Amino acid sequence: MGLRSKGLVKKGIMGLGDMGFNTRVGAINWFPGHMAAATRTIHDRLKFADFVIEVRDARIPLSSANQDLQPQLRAKRSLIVLNKKDLTNPNIMQKCTRFFESSKQDCLPINAHSRSSVSKVYSIIFGLQFIDFWVQNPEMSTGLLKLLELVEYKLKEAISREPTMLVMVVGVPHVGKSALINNIHRIASSRFPGQRQSTLKNDSGCVSFLVQGKMKHATVGPLPGVTQDIAGFKIAHQPSIYVLDTPGVLVPSIPNIETGLKQALAGSIKDSVVREDRIANCSIFTCSSKFKRDTFSLEEL
Numbered sequence: 100m101g102l103r104s105k106g107l108v109k110k111g112i113m114g115l116g117d118m119g120f121n122t123r124v125g126a127i128n129w130f131p132g133h134m135a136a137a138t139r140t141i142h143d144r145l146k147f148a149d150f151v152i153e154v155r156d157a158r159i160p161l162s163s164a165n166q167d168l169q170p171q172l173r174a175k176r177s178l179i180v181l182n183k184k185d186l187t188n189p190n191i192m193q194k195c196t197r198f199f200e201s202s203k204q205d206c207l208p209i210n211a212h213s214r215s216s217v218s219k220v221y222s223i224i225f226g227l228q229f230i231d232f233w234v235q236n237p238e239m240s241t242g243l244l245k246l247l248e249l250v251e252y253k254l255k256e257a258i259s260r261e262p263t264m265l266v267m268v269v270g271v272p273h274v275g276k277s278a279l280i281n282n283i284h285r286i287a288s289s290r291f292p293g294q295r296q297s298t299l300k301n302d303s304g305c306v307s308f309l310v311q312g313k314m315k316h317a318t319v320g321p322l323p324g325v326t327q328d329i330a331g332f333k334i335a336h337q338p339s340i341y342v343l344d345t346p347g348v349l350v351p352s353i354p355n356i357e358t359g360l361k362q363a364l365a366g367s368i369k370d371s372v373v374r375e376d377r378i379a380n381c382s383i384f385t386c387s388s389k390f391k392r393d394t395f396s397l398e399e400l
């Protein structure tokens with residue numbers, strides 16, 4: 100909201116008279132055709148995935164979950180990555196991690212722009228640094244260690260059975276999937292400098308590989324919906340590990356305005372979908388609740 104225009108804030112100020120925030124707005128239905136198509140493809144591809152990374156926004160770890168994907172994700176080996184931890188309060192992050200652990204979901208707070216942070220995800224995927232990672236992170240939860248063991252086991256199993264592993268990265272728009280993949284890709288390139296990079300092409304029903312000589316990057320952007328196609332990046336040899344970047348997808352109907360507002364503030368949906376005046380009112384209402392006051396002078400906004 101900090102970057103939003105003054106005009107928006109003014110709209111909110113104009114609605115300050117009643118200061119109350121109306122949450123009885125109902126569901127938000129915004130599910131364009133390309134998102135419906137991408138959702139179907141993601142569901143199909145998930146069947147082939149050996150491991151799934153669900154990226155969520157660390158500032159809204161529950162509201163940034165795509166509920167429609169959850170049943171399929173729970174049935175897979177998966178990890179919830181809470182990205183943009185640099186934008187959150189570390190105490191809240193700790194509470195969050197404990198919450199996920201108590202619900203038997205492994206999660207890892209990261210900053211996709213930080214190499215050391217992304218190295219942890221890379222280690223989990225690759226399993227090569229398993230021992231180092233364990234030694235270097237004694238504070239890691241037993242849940243995560245268990246997950247690492249599972250990934251290592253899965254890796255061994257995969258090598259003997261099928262020398263290719265598929266890791267899918269999914270999540271709602273704008274949570275940082277492409278930024279994470281690009282950094283995983285960078286780490287992989289520095290570890291395997293001579294290796295030719297590959298792009299994974301998705302044909303209907305099966306996965307096929309198109310080897311390219313040049314390194315390709317996932318597109319990162321300031322607006323939601325930047326990634327439109329599923330693209331694959333090879334990050335390791337023997338076994339070959341491919342990481343799939345997928346378009347950000349929302350549920351067909353966001354159940355309540357609060358979730359919609361949080362997603363709009365985090366950048367996952369366009370402001371116009373929930374309406375700019377509501378975003379402005381919500382921000383003002385939140386500030387006023389926080390400071391336990393009813394009014395603001397213009398300067399304080």
Ligand SMILES: Nc1nc2c(ncn2[C@@H]2O[C@H](COP(=O)(O)OP(=O)(O)OP(=O)(O)O)[C@@H](O)[C@H]2O)c(=O)[nH]1
Nearest residue numbers: 183210211273274275276277278320324325326347
């Ligand atoms: N502060 C901060 N910004 C991040 C982080 N990760 C990504 N971003 C920013 O968040 C925005 C969205 O990142 P993307 O990687 O394009 O997100 P995405 O999930 O691939 O987006 P879609 O293609 O819309 O699904 C970009 O402006 C990134 O620079 C992070 O850990 N911290």
